[in-house]
Amino acid sequence: MGALRGVANNVSNALGAAFASVVAVGLLGAFLASGYSRSGLPHALETRAVSGGVDFVTNNELRSVLGATSATPQQVEKAVAVNENARLRALRASFLIVGAISLLAIFPATRLPGYVPGELSAEDIVNEEGPGEREAGSPT
Numbered sequence: 001m002g003a004l005r006g007v008a009n010n011v012s013n014a015l016g017a018a019f020a021s022v023v024a025v026g027l028l029g030a031f032l033a034s035g036y037s038r039s040g041l042p043h044a045l046e047t048r049a050v051s052g053g054v055d056f057v058t059n060n061e062l063r064s065v066l067g068a069t070s071a072t073p074q075q076v077e078k079a080v081a082v083n084e085n086a087r088l089r090a091l092r093a094s095f096l097i098v099g100a101i102s103l104l105a106i107f108p109a110t111r112l113p114g115y116v117p118g119e120l121s122a123e124d125i126v127n128e129e130g131p132g133e134r135e136a137g138s139p140t
Contacts, residue, residue, distance in 0.1 A: 016098075024094040031086035039082050045071050059084060 036046040045066065057065070059080050066076045 019101075020094060020098045023097055024090055027093050028086060028090035031089050032083065035082040035086045036079070039078055041075055041079060041082075042071070045069060045075060045079060 039046070062080050062083055063076055066079055067073075071079070
């Protein structure tokens with residue numbers, strides 16, 4: 001039973017990390033597209049900033065990529081501000097969504113089986129002892 005719990009734990013951790021990544025990437029793409037469409041920047045600059053492979057970059061990297069285009073310094077700074085705002089909004093929304101799902105996981109978790117006498121307790125695991133292998137003189 002313990003091995004099955006370990007496998008379930010590892011699989012759920014991997015799926016949770018993958019889900020959180022998908023949510024973050026999807027939200028970032030949506031927020032970038034929305035922000036650039038409302039920004040009033042030239043369409044060519046929007047296209048370069050959103051689909052030109054510069055989604056996940058620092059502000060300085062975005063400045064250098066967009067600085068190599070025909071954009072004015074004001075347009076570059078506006079694009080950096082849109083990108084920065086989209087990253088922040090995507091991060092906050094991702095944490096909110098993943099946190100809400102984590103809270104919902106409390107309900108099925110209450111139905112998990114509890115400790116069964118004879119199994120390793122948390123104290124046994126920490127002390128690397130088997131069940132009932134406590135040293136003589138140690139409290140039980």
